[in-house]
Amino acid sequence: MEIMAWNLDADKPIYAQLMEIIQMQIVSGKYQAGGRLPSVRELAAEASVNPNTMQKALAELERNGLINTQRTSGRTVTEDNEKIRLTRAALADEYISNFFRMMKELGYTEKEIVTLVEQVLKEGV
């Protein structure tokens, strides 16, 4: 599974999922700092979602300062690398806490989880 594909879950708001995917695309360098983003319509078609929903996701990201709207040339990714680094750290925190939550649901303690992770790393991922 491509990590940046537009795979959307059925039970969460669509715009929030779009926000996360675009954040991931920026963090992973698909869209570089200061680089241009495709138009709302192009992104909506790519993700097979309603353009208004994509618009809402982009507006939220703009509010967070991760992307900017240029009057003439559409939307660009922020040039602030610190902002991108913080976004990356926030996503990492979220994924790790999700991972711990699921492992705990399987009945593992935190210590056991860490041991398991180390074991997997030793064997090579």
Next chain:
Amino acid sequence: MEALAEIRGLTKEFGNHLAVNNMNLIIPRGKIIGLLGPNGSGKSTLIKMMNGLLTPTAGTVLINGQEPGVATKERVAYLPERTYLQNGMKVCDIVDFFCDFYADFDRERAFTMLGSLGVPFTAPLKTLSKGTKEKVQLILVMSRRADLYILDEPIAGVDPAARDYILRTIITNYNENSSILLSTHLITDIENILDEVILIRQGMVLAHMSVDQIREEYGQSVDSYFRRVFAC
């Protein structure tokens, strides 16, 4: 800006059966709206009244401020649940027919879409499969530059790949002044392209809300919500 369509106190009785019961709806501009409801809930009756094919028992439908008639038909592109095209006509002749009939018809767009979906231009309609006929009909409707597209079960008989193409076409073609109202049972397939859904039951509006509103409030997809609300 005024609403694209306004429905007030709309009622339709067939004998002593109330198919549509005092319905009130506002269809704004620039939205893709799903009209959802179980069989016999009044979806097609509502759609037919919006297109002037049925006369309301009471209440009004206004499209661009006008009652359904010649003027509104110029601005509404309607895909009925049953075909009305001549079976003996060739696809390209039907395109020309539409081009003559509707001032807002975009011939080039029609041929581009027919080409992308691999529909043979010179084949008589009767030689095409059921699904391909449905594609032709939907392409004809979507090739108009209308204000309101009303699609009654547009994708039911179409294969999943063509369905994706058609949905993408809907997303890329519609503009912010026009709206699409589509009735369907295939909610999962179209949920992501909808702004709003209108749920109707027994001729009445049960809910009119945005897709993300349903997901936020109920923590489930519109499809699961529908299955829960209309559980048999």
